Amino acid sequence: MSKIIAFGNQKGGVGKSTVVAMTASALSQAPFDIRLCVVDCDKQKSLVEARSFELEEDETPPYPILALTVEEFQNQIHELDKAYDLILLDTAGRLDNNKSAAEQEITKLLLYADYLFIPFRAGSFNLEASLEYLKVTLELQTLRKDKPRPLQVWGFVNMYKDRSKTNAFLVSEIDQLRNQGIAFMLCRLRNYTLFEEADTVTSLYDVNASNKAKLNFTVWLNELVKILKND
Numbered sequence: 001m002s003k004i005i006a007f008g009n010q011k012g013g014v015g016k017s018t019v020v021a022m023t024a025s026a027l028s029q030a031p032f033d034i035r036l037c038v039v040d041c042d043k044q045k046s047l048v049e050a051r052s053f054e055l056e057e058d059e060t061p062p063y064p065i066l067a068l069t070v071e072e073f074q075n076q077i078h079e080l081d082k083a084y085d086l087i088l089l090d091t092a093g094r095l096d097n098n099k100s101a102a103e104q105e106i107t108k109l110l111l112y113a114d115y116l117f118i119p120f121r122a123g124s125f126n127l128e129a130s131l132e133y134l135k136v137t138l139e140l141q142t143l144r145k146d147k148p149r150p151l152q153v154w155g156f157v158n159m160y161k162d163r164s165k166t167n168a169f170l171v172s173e174i175d176q177l178r179n180q181g182i183a184f185m186l187c188r189l190r191n192y193t194l195f196e197e198a199d200t201v202t203s204l205y206d207v208n209a210s211n212k213a214k215l216n217f218t219v220w221l222n223e224l225v226k227i228l229k230n231d
């Protein structure tokens with residue numbers, strides 16, 4: 001059975017699509033060569049659009065990016081499961097404050113996911129929205145606890161900047177959450193131009209990289225792969 005990994009946060013602009021693209025590009029090519037697809041569930045279709053500009057006519061991409069609504073994804077799950085070993089979901093994930101965890105749109109999608117990775121980014125109002133999202137997903141995790149496919153929720157820091165006060169604050173908040181037993185990745189993705197300009201094709205994974213950004217991504221991806229293997 002394929003693994004389904006969702007990236008979500010109700011806060012916009014935290015790097016969901018960017019990290020999905022970087023992860024998919026790396027895992028679909030050497031040394032991983034995983035049969036994977038990306039499902040773009042966001043109405044903005046930013047990954048589908050990005051991909052459409054990137055490939056020459058005769059080029060085959062290392063993995064496909066499919067634009068599916070939640071309902072379409074539900075209907076196609078069995079075919080996707082057969083065709084791919086890994087499915088990465090770029091979710092829109094806005095929460096409706098009037099609804100319970102079980103009624104949220106994102107819940108329908110996450111019902112199928114084995115993992116949810118939540119990017120956290122420091123900045124005004126940002127953390128609060130991310131924490132609200134984390135709370136809802138933890139409720140969902142409790143709902144899924146006794147199911148054959150429980151949901152693992154992992155937070156991680158994206159766009160980390162040294163010497164930034166908001167980042168120092170974010171890190172201390174996350175340490176507190178970690179002390180409460182909430183899983184966070186140890187490696188932080190930093191703020192790099194290479195990430196900002198990441199496309200949907202090029203792998204940035206390189207264990208021998210001298211480039212700081214590539215090295216940061218390589219360490220981060222190794223940690224992610226370890227999480228996926230520790231099932």
Ligand SMILES: Nc1ncnc2c1ncn2[C@@H]1O[C@H](COP(=O)(O)OP(=O)(O)OP(=O)(O)O)[C@@H](O)[C@H]1O
Pocket residue numbers: 011012013014015016017018019042044046158159160189190191192193195196197198
């Ligand atoms: N680690 C990073 N370093 C530098 N820039 C980054 C990094 N991660 C993301 N970005 C940039 O931040 C912006 C927002 O990222 P992205 O579009 O991936 O966020 P998103 O969470 O998918 O947003 P949306 O909610 O609109 O879908 C983009 O311009 C992207 O290039």
Ligand SMILES: [Mg+2]
Pocket residue numbers: 016017018042046090
């Ligand atoms: Mg996006």
